[in-house]
Amino acid sequence: MTTTPTQHTGLRLAAGVLTGILALYIALVALGNITDFGTNQQFVRHVLAMDTTFKDDDLMWRAVTSTALQDTAYVLVIVWETVAALLLILGTYLWARRKDDLARRWSTYGLLMLLLLFGAGFIAIGGEWFAMWQSKTWNGLEAATRVFLLSGVALIVNLLPGPVRRADSA
Secondary structure (H helix, E strand, C coil): CCCCCCCCCHHHHHHHHHHHHHHHHHHHHHHHHHHCHHHHHHHHHHHHHCCCCCCCHHHHCCCCCCHHHHHHHHHHHHHHHHHHHHHHHHHHHHHHCCCHHHHHHHHHHHHHHHHHHHHHHHHHHHHHHCCHHHCCCCCCHHHHHHHHHHHHHHHHHHHCCCCCCCHHHC
16 A cells, blocks of 8 residues: 655645744743742732832732732642643644644644733733833833734644545545
8 A cells, every 4th residue: 555645845845844843932931030030020920919010009909019929829830831831742742743734723722821821911911001111110011912913923823724635635
């Protein structure tokens, strides 16, 4: 029985590369947050405490000043990043193994986790609810927007339909 090798497509390659880039990025972020816990811990504490915002009485009631709650939020972010990294690593592996349907599924889960973290978590909640945009010192909106947009592009590429196989070539 003769088999035809699976054709490499530019779409599969693009999806795999984008997924791999984001897997590497978020894995390094998670690793950095675990091995250098204190650096971004301070970032999270300042954002949640709103101590470098305009001190508007109409907004300051939102501040979270309990270090236990701040640290809990930070640990949850690290766990979220780690799970997203593992899903994206799996997705990258599956793209490389040409298991498109599984790769698409697991990559989508990881990319959606990044969109939720950076879009809902950092841009919406951190940026707006905790008024991070007001801080000149502890403002991560530009970085969050970059990752959000790259994740969105990767998700779109991951979800584009692959080449249609004709019945006689299957």
